[in-house]
Amino acid sequence: MASDEQAALQEKIKKMSPEELREYQKKNCIFCQIIAGKVASKKVYSDDKVFAILDINPANLGHLLLLPKEHYAIMPVIPEHELEHMAMVTKALSHTLLKVFQVGGTTIFIANGMAAGQKAQHFMIHIIPRKENDDVGLMIPQNNISEQDLTVIQQRLVARINELFGIKGEALKQEPKEQKPMAEEKKPVFQNIPESPQKTPVPEKFITSKKAKRFHRSKCPFAQNIPKEECIYDTIEELEKRGKKPCTCVTGKKIPLKKETGKQKIVEAEFSEKKQTEEGINLDDVSKLFLGK
Amino acid sequence: MTDCQYCQIIQGIVKAKKVYEDDKVYALLSPMPASLGHIILFPKEHVPILEHVKDPLVAYLFSIANKLSTAVFDSLGAQGTNIIIQNGISAGQRVAHVCMHIILRRENDGLNLMWQPKQLNEEQMSTVELQLKEATNSIGEFEKEEKKPIDLDKKKEVKEVKGDNYLLRQLRKIP
Numbered sequence: 063m064a065s066d067e068q069a070a071l072q073e074k075i076k077k078m079s080p081e082e083l084r085e086y087q088k089k090n091c092i093f094c095q096i097i098a099g100k101v102a103s104k105k106v107y108s109d110d111k112v113f114a115i116l117d118i119n120p121a122n123l124g125h126l127l128l129l130p131k132e133h134y135a136i137m138p139v140i141p142e143h144e145l146e147h148m149a150m151v152t153k154a155l156s157h158t159l160l161k162v163f164q165v166g167g168t169t170i171f172i173a174n175g176m177a178a179g180q181k182a183q184h185f186m187i188h189i190i191p192r193k194e195n196d197d198v199g200l201m202i203p204q205n206n207i208s209e210q211d212l213t214v215i216q217q218r219l220v221a222r223i224n225e226l227f228g229i230k231g232e233a234l235k236q237e238p239k240e241q242k243p244m245a246e247e248k249k250p251v252f253q254n255i256p257e258s259p260q261k262t263p264v265p266e267k268f269i270t271s272k273k274a275k276r277f278h279r280s281k282c283p284f285a286q287n288i289p290k291e292e293c294i295y296d297t298i299e300e301l302e303k304r305g306k307k308p309c310t311c312v313t314g315k316k317i318p319l320k321k322e323t324g325k326q327k328i329v330e331a332e333f334s335e336k337k338q339t340e341e342g343i344n345l346d347d348v349s350k351l352f353l354g355k
Numbered sequence: 356m357t358d359c360q361y362c363q364i365i366q367g368i369v370k371a372k373k374v375y376e377d378d379k380v381y382a383l384l385s386p387m388p389a390s391l392g393h394i395i396l397f398p399k400e401h402v403p404i405l406e407h408v409k410d411p412l413v414a415y416l417f418s419i420a421n422k423l424s425t426a427v428f429d430s431l432g433a434q435g436t437n438i439i440i441q442n443g444i445s446a447g448q449r450v451a452h453v454c455m456h457i458i459l460r461r462e463n464d465g466l467n468l469m470w471q472p473k474q475l476n477e478e479q480m481s482t483v484e485l486q487l488k489e490a491t492n493s494i495g496e497f498e499k500e501e502k503k504p505i506d507l508d509k510k511k512e513v514k515e516v517k518g519d520n521y522l523l524r525q526l527r528k529i530p
Contacts (some may be wrong), residue, residue, distance in 0.1 A: 104484040107491040114491070116484055121473030124483055137438075138425045145421060146414030150497040153413045156442060157406045158490040165442015170405070171468075173436025174424065177470050180459040192446040200472045201447055202388035202439065207390055215392060215431070216384055221377050222430035226422055267447045325497075 087133055093184035094133050107155065111147050114155060121190050121198045124163050126155055128187040135183050136174045148187065155189050165191040169200055265297045270306050277301045282311040361397050361452040379412065379418055385456075390466060392431045392459035396420055403451045405442045410497045416455060424457050435460040437468055 068120035088094040089094040096103045097113050106126060119333065128151060140148075171188040173180040182346075192198060223308045224234045269285040270277035271292040278285035298308075363369045365381050372384040374394055385393040398416060402408045408416075424436040437458040441448040460466065 083426045106487045107494065116480060117472075120475065120512060121470035121472065123475060123479060124487070126487075129458060135419050137436075138428075140421075142418050146415055147497075149409045149414045149417035151494070153405055153408065153410065154419075154497075155491070158487065160406065160443075160496070162486050162490050165443075166445035167404075168446065168478045170440040170447045171437075172438040174437070175460065176468065177389070177433075177464075178435030178437045179391065180435070181434050192443065194445040196445070200439070200468060200470055202468075203389050203460070204442075205389065207386075208390075211391075212372055212384055212386070216374060219392070219394075221385070222426045223423065227375070227428050290377045297456055306503070313512075352494060 070299065081319070087183065091133055091182070091184050095127055097129065097131055107151070108150075111144055112151050115152070117188070121188075121200075122196060124191045125161055126159070126189040128152060128155065128189060129184060133183075134185045136180075136185060137172065138174075140185065151190060152187055159189060163191050165193050167192045169198075171200065179338060266293050267297055268301060268308075268312060270296075270301060270304075271293050275307060275312045276309040277306045277312065278309040279311045283310060284309060284311075357402055360450050361454065362401050365399055374422065375419070375423065379415055382419070382423060389456075389458050390460065390464055392427050394423055394427065394457040395454050396423065397454040399454055402453050403438060404448075405453055408453055415429050420455050420457055427457065427459055431459055432461075433459040434462055439468075471484060 092101060095101045096115065105113070106116060107114040111131055112128055112129055114126050114128045115125050117180060128148060130140065130144055130148060132144070138144070152170060156170065159165065159168055169188075169190045169192055171190065173188075174185075190198065190200075267278040269280055269282075269288060269290045273292075274283075274288070276299075278294075360369065361381075364371045364383065372386075373381070373397075374384055375382040378399070380398050381398060382394050382396040384394050396416065396419060398406075398408065400412070405413070418429055418439055424438065428436060429434060437456075437460055439456045439458065440453070441456070442453075458466075458468075
């Protein structure tokens with residue numbers, strides 16, 4: 063029956079609005095309850111934005127957890143000014159730990175996501191006092207990696223970072239491959255670099271109206287003439303189902319001129335007559351007048 | 356500091372795979388990574404430990420680390436990131452220059468960065484709590500960024516209008 067309950071819960075969560083979701087998270091988050099004072103804890107520091115407590119299962123005596131008072135699950139979600147405040151408090155707390163416990167150093171540890179070791183749904187910074195040769199662990203391993211793999215990763219990262227920061231990136235200069243005799247063959251530990259996740263292509267949408275025969279891009283002057291109330295904004299497939307044809311702005315092709323109808327011929331004839339009178343007097347007409355016919 | 360490895364990297368004496376640089380910080384790919392996409396981020400100013408770094412710079416470091424970790428997340432298909440600062444030799448700091456490690460994590464990648472939790476008794480915990488409460492009372496206001504002094508001479512230069520317009524002269528004459 064537990065699976066049924068879980069399924070029902072998941073359906074409920076999907077239907078909830080963001081405000082309801084936040085309240086639900088707060089009720090189920092033990093750290094939010096600690097901050098609210100409903101659950102007992104060993105509070106060490108608090109101000110208007112952050113809250114620091116002693117960890118119940120510490121790595122070392124004095125292991126602190128620094129939490130934001132608002133419920134944030136991971137670091138990217140936190141607004142910048144709050145994160146900056148947390149950073150400054152982290153530095154101050156690390157300093158107090160050094161003073162109080164007379165230790166040689168501290169480790170500041172942040173886990174973002176389950177795969178990184180985040181155990182609770184509430185973001186927190188671990189500040190752990192460290193002594194020499196203590197059995198805490200937390201040593202960052204060092205592995206070998208080949209030059210080629212590093213350059214591939216570097217290129218991908220630089221492209222994404224330039225996008226995020228808005229830097230107009232310069233193309234990375236490819237260093238000439240130096241062939242040096244290697245004393246020991248370094249076995250690359252990482253054999254497969256995973257491909258960058260493919261973004262699902264978003265289908266392009268075009269503008270038309272009920273009365274119109276064709277659909278246009280948003281920049282097309284015909285599209286700009288359609289009043290906003292009558293605008294229909296849809297993908298190509300759906301517009302073709304409605305019987306709309308593409309405009310030249312979409313296809314890029316010129317529409318062939320229609321075949322000459324009777325009306326056009328008459329118009330052309332009139333134009334040709336007008337041209338004659340403009341150029342000069344038609345001698346035939348004049349001669350007729352004089353000849354009396 | 357010529358002995359410091361990271362300062363040499365900033366000056367360009369040592370080759371490194373740079374990922375991001377601006378006037379305050381420098382980020383590069385670690386040559387001996389813990390996992391694919393291990394970035395080392397450090398301030399350009401030579402500071403040995405975190406406590407000596409000025410408050411606005413600490414704040415800036417954390418916000419850049421946040422943005423870098425999202426960039427790495429997107430481009431290398433990770434499921435989590437770890438941000439670690441090793442502050443002091445007993446914490447494992449190898450170079451005497453503050454640095455932050457941004458490590459990408461995927462499920463079942465074999466990295467063990469967790470610790471064994473210890474069971475401490477109530478007495479120890481409550482004494483520690485009291486000690487720390489007293490000490491944290493001294494945490495007061497944080498330093499703000501120093502605003503650079505404005506050069507008044509430069510301001511005057513800007514005000515001089517090039518090519519005095521006769522219309523403007525007329526306007527100035529009006530009381």
